[in-house]
Amino acid sequence: MFKTFTERPIALIGDDGKKVARQLYPWPPETLLQLLWDMLRARLVDERLVTLLRQGKTSFYAQSSGMEATQVALAHAIRIGHDWVWPYYRDQGLVLTMGLSLPRFLAQLLGTKLDYSKGRQMPHHFSAPELRLVSISSSIASEVPPATGTAMAQKYLGTDEITVCTFGDGATSEGDWHAGLNMAAVQQAPVLFVCENNQWAVSAGLRTQTAAPNLAIKAQGYGMPGYYVDGQDVLACLAVLSEAAEQVRREGNPVLVECLSYRYGTHSSADDDSSYRSPAEVASWKARDPIQRFQRFLERQGLLPSEEERRAFAAQVQSELEAAAKEAEAGGSPAPEELFDDVYSDLPDHLAVQRALLLSER
Ligand SMILES: Cc1ncc(C[n+]2csc(CCOP(=O)(O)OP(=O)(O)O)c2C)c(N)n1
Ligand SMILES: [Mg+2]
Known part of the structure; x- marks a missing residue:
């Protein structure tokens, strides 16, 4: 069991790829490799989508590059299609790893017939009924109270499902966030709350957002466990999120996990980040890249796929994307x-x- 309310984020591997924890969880090589492919895929799709935006095919996109470890690990930590997920808009790494198909994902961005929401949602607000992935709400933290309600219903109905609810650091300053977490704790509702702390809420930095030493500690005030995790360490994210999901399932109470991460891109396609943060800050976080770190770890384990294999994988994702864009556009507008x-x-x-x-x- 990991310790709650640690002062420093829980990490299993360091920036150099060396293990820092005494014990590494015994994941089989297939799982480790799948984590790598899923993170690479999320990064590649994210980078390519900027092109789609520049081509004028979609009007809005919010990049998630830099946050892959948290999002991919979360998809691996839950029971997909069984647990209910209330995500937030920057969760493409999570939803793609959960299995939202690329044509559906692109159709949502393009607002074509294949889009589950039939072009009536804002672009980049995905959903998937078969994955129990609830449609995104733009209004920050407004998914938190209904996620608690979903979990209360799960408890009332006596199911073994849990609810997963994600949000950014900025969301933790909203009234809805407080109401949702408080209600979940009081009602003993089985929700896994995951804070994807990328340290910026548009131009509001973390230190203008909270005076608390971190966000996980806020869980104490609600009476639930809080875990503070290194969100650039995919193994730490997987270990803590899996354990936290299991704890929610076993005890039927909510848990908050904060994953400390960073967004490389602008807040959204409607933002210019040069007015509020320095290129040096971005560079310092890119130096702690979750994919690079994990690759160093895999290399030490003798598991890293060759450069050629990784290049072939990138080419495969690119052709998948091209085919998906065609499929998404083929049906035309609703x-x-x-x-x-x-x-x-x-x-x-x-x-x-x-x-x-x-x-x-x-
Ligand atoms: C209630 C509400 N207030 C303001 C906004 C405008 N807004 C959109 S995203 C955002 C920042 C959210 O930051 P965070 O929760 O940290 O998520 P991130 O975008 O960093 O992933 C704001 C203020 C909004 N969508 N909803
Ligand atoms: Mg943020």
Whole structure:
């Protein structure tokens, strides 16, 4: 069992790839390699999507490069399609590793027919019913109270499911966040809360966000365990998140895990980060890159795939992406009148009038 409320983030491997923990968990080589491929895939997709944006094919994107260890590890720590997940917008590494297909992911960004939300959500707000992946809410921390509600329902119904809820560091300053965590603890609802602390909330740095030494410590005030983890160390993330998920399942109480990480890119495609942080700061975190660190570890273990294998993998992801973009675009746009579907079982009169007007003007 890991210690709660540590002063320093829990790490299993150092920046140089050497193990820093006395004991490393006995993951088989296949699992270790899968973590690498999943992180590489998340990074490659993230980088390529900026091109899609520049081509004007989508209007909004929020990069997650730098945060792969946390997101990929979380996907490996939960029971996909069984546990319910309330993610936040920067979670593409999580949702792709969970199995959201690239055509669906791109269709959501492009707002085409293959999009589960039929083009009615903001771009980059993915969902997947078959993965129990709830659609993103743009409003920061607003997913937290309904995630607690989902877990209360799971408890009430006597299922063995848990709920997973993710958010950024900025979300922890919102009233919804407080209400959701407090309610979960009081009601003993089985939620795994995961804070993806990338140290910036648009231009608000972590030190303007909280006076607490870290965010995990806030769990103490609600009466739940809190773990502070090195979010650039995929093995530490996997070990702590797996144990925390198991603890939630076993004890039926919420747990908060904070993963300390960094975002390399701008906040979103509508942001210029040069006005609030220095290139030197970004460079210092890139030097602690989670993929590089894990590759150094694998190299020491004699498990690192050759450069050629990694290059072939990148080429495969690129062609997958190209095929996925074609598939996502092939169906074209959803019919505009679908705007009126899926909310009311009986369309109210005023909307029926608007629907008819829209159809008459097509
Ligand atoms: C309630 C609310 N207030 C403000 C915003 C504008 N906004 C969008 S993202 C963001 C920062 C969120 O930062 P964080 O939670 O750290 O997540 P990150 O983007 O860093 O991953 C803000 C303030 C919003 N979407 N919702
Ligand atoms: Mg943040």
